[in-house]
Amino acid sequence: MGRTIEWSERTQLLRDALSAGGAFLVSVDASGRPNPMTIGWAQVGIVWGRPILTVYVRKSRYTHACIRASKSFTVSVPRPGELSKELALCGSKSGRELDKMKAAGLVALPGRRVDTPVVDGCVLYYECRIVARTQQELVDFEAGDVVERFYPTGNPHLVVCGEILSAYAVDRP
Numbered sequence: 001m002g003r004t005i006e007w008s009e010r011t012q013l014l015r016d017a018l019s020a021g022g023a024f025l026v027s028v029d030a031s032g033r034p035n036p037m038t039i040g041w042a043q044v045g046i047v048w049g050r051p052i053l054t055v056y057v058r059k060s061r062y063t064h065a066c067i068r069a070s071k072s073f074t075v076s077v078p079r080p081g082e083l084s085k086e087l088a089l090c091g092s093k094s095g096r097e098l099d100k101m102k103a104a105g106l107v108a109l110p111g112r113r114v115d116t117p118v119v120d121g122c123v124l125y126y127e128c129r130i131v132a133r134t135q136q137e138l139v140d141f142e143a144g145d146v147v148e149r150f151y152p153t154g155n156p157h158l159v160v161c162g163e164i165l166s167a168y169a170v171d172r173p
């Protein structure tokens with residue numbers, strides 16, 4: 001399933017998904033259950049001389065606890081307009097309350113290079129080894145408009161940088 005690509009290929013697909021319904025960030029909880037969470041923010045680039053995918057996770061998310069205890073995460077990118085209902089569910093319900101893979105009817109496929117699975121039916125996949133987690137502090141924000149808009153009650157993001165160990169794309173008409 002999927003052809004291995006360079007980490008920098010197909011990033012337009014990621015951008016399009018993030019600008020539309022989102023992508024699935026999967027982490028695994030303490031019981032080993034994969035928990036997909038919809039994300040609208042992510043970056044790919046070079047840090048520490050290696051390809052890095054960065055995601056932003058608020059403390060209030062179940063994913064926050066999962067990703068704090070994990071060594072890896074994956075990002076599965078649907079084609080824009082596809083898996084919309086599934087993205088909506090994974091972006092509104094918490095893995096604390098239910099098994100979202102099951103509830104959304106999603107199928108987990110084993111990761112190629114990491115223990116965390118990916119979500120079947122997407123067109124672009126990233127498998128990442130967590131390199132660093134950094135908690136954002138409001139005091140470090142220079143832009144007041146960003147704080148007002150995104151953090152009126154605090155709850156800033158945990159910034160999680162993952163080294164991309166595998167990137168692959170599914171070509172279909």
Ligand SMILES: Cc1cc2nc3c(=O)[nH]c(=O)nc-3n(C[C@H](O)[C@H](O)[C@H](O)COP(=O)(O)O)c2cc1C
Binds near residue numbers: 020062087090091
């Ligand atoms: C389109 C969309 C994009 C989202 N992007 C993010 C994000 O980048 N970071 C984040 O912490 N939450 C984001 N959320 C909110 C989480 O997906 C949502 O709170 C989810 O229910 C958390 O699941 P969890 O508790 O199982 O981790 C987004 C939601 C939607 C619908």
